[in-house]
Amino acid sequence: MKKSKLNRLRAAGWSVGGVREFLELSDEDVALIELKLAVADVIRRTRQRRELTQTGLAKLIGSSQSRVAKMEAGDSSVSLDLMFRTAFSLGLSASEVSKLIAKPRQARGSAKKVGGARTSAG
Amino acid sequence: MKKSKLNRLRAAGWSVGGVREFLELSDEDVALIELKLAVADVIRRTRQRRELTQTGLAKLIGSSQSRVAKMEAGDSSVSLDLMFRTAFSLGLSASEVSKLIAKPRQARGSAKKVGGARTSAG
């Protein structure tokens, strides 16, 4: 497990506030969280590509802006069901989502930061 | 929407008892259900490949046999979260699951039946 990955998990507020709690997560838990983060990323990028605000997307899926925000943040209170349903509402097919989440998050050579520093370390 | 697909949905007991209720399902709903059915299939096949009983798998994921049965049936009371977590517990990676759910259910030229006719039509 890389440190950078840990930072991503912590950035999403996955109750991994400390390394101790983190160690209680099984490999399956971590894999599931990473999957959610990947889908969250797909959702955000697709929404932006379609020039929708979080509020707009919320209305599209019959939800609220806050839930969309939590979704894109990979918040632990959002299920994969809602995420996939949202991705489908955005016009993506299961195959497209599958492909997008199968490959890493890097956007073609741009070394952009992905959040990480937003949550103050302590 | 093909009739055969509809049958699969009904076979899973997806509260699509009649065509009327079915029409209330949006495209996203149907896509999500199909995704669940695909993942359910992957879980069942992987479990059998590993020669585990439903009870065995249940203990592996800290659940019960009944939930595993519902999972593999694509029951509406099972979330994608639990399904993916289970797939991961079975040793599958996100990429592997993604690939498996992206492609149709046929197993490399072997023309095996995959259930379908098990549930009597009525």
Next chain:
DNA sequence: TGACTCTATGCCGGATGTGACATAGAGTTG
């Protein structure tokens, strides 16, 4: 500064999913 837009976070009542249990169906073995 204030007004506006977009996004993030906390909370709550109600809806949905969960593990556990009981029980039944289907198949095998004796």
Next chain:
DNA sequence: CAACTCTATGTCACATCCGGCATAGAGTCA
């Protein structure tokens, strides 16, 4: 038939997730 194994289905108390709302942060514009 009984006894056993594996799987399917229904139910329930409890946990989790949901939409909605309030509110705060960050950015833009005048």
